[in-house]
Amino acid sequence: MLFIGVRASRRANHTPTSTDYLLALTSYIFNSSIDGVSPMFEKCTNCSTRVVVGKSDQHGIFCSTVCQHFYRSPGFCQSCDASTTIESAGSTYTLNGIGTKIYGSKSPCSKCGSTIQTKFFCVIYIPLIPLGKYRVKWATPSRYISRRLKPSLSRS
Numbered sequence: 001m002l003f004i005g006v007r008a009s010r011r012a013n014h015t016p017t018s019t020d021y022l023l024a025l026t027s028y029i030f031n032s033s034i035d036g037v038s039p040m041f042e043k044c045t046n047c048s049t050r051v052v053v054g055k056s057d058q059h060g061i062f063c064s065t066v067c068q069h070f071y072r073s074p075g076f077c078q079s080c081d082a083s084t085t086i087e088s089a090g091s092t093y094t095l096n097g098i099g100t101k102i103y104g105s106k107s108p109c110s111k112c113g114s115t116i117q118t119k120f121f122c123v124i125y126i127p128l129i130p131l132g133k134y135r136v137k138w139a140t141p142s143r144y145i146s147r148r149l150k151p152s153l154s155r156s
């Protein structure tokens, strides 16, 4: 009888083992969907990168607000289209601090969220020569679409 009593009290004082924590964590990872925080290990609906802490809405799961907005309105609005030309800033990259980069975020558009950014030629990470002004809209955290401002507007 003593033996049974000991067993019973042990069960009552049961402390969670590492296995219990692991099970809880696993069920959290695969089942949780609390307050718009999506389960881990899903892919972004817009850019397909793996979502760690994502935002989900009726359109899907997104890795960032940039992706969430771009998926909802993938492009420039009519007035931004009208104030720009089809010429894009192309790809910008720097190698050892030398190359092209876009800077700034002027005149954010309330309709499509694009901003005016200037493409610069950089040396040692310092923007030296302005190469043109563009309306830029970020498609993913690392990729953007752009349209060059019409010459009359780019001087302002």
Ligand SMILES: [Zn+2]
Binding pocket: 044, 045, 046, 047, 048, 049, 062, 063, 064, 067, 140, 141
């Ligand atoms: Zn994304």
Ligand SMILES: [Zn+2]
Binding pocket: 076, 077, 078, 079, 080, 081, 109, 110, 111, 112, 113, 114
């Ligand atoms: Zn716009």
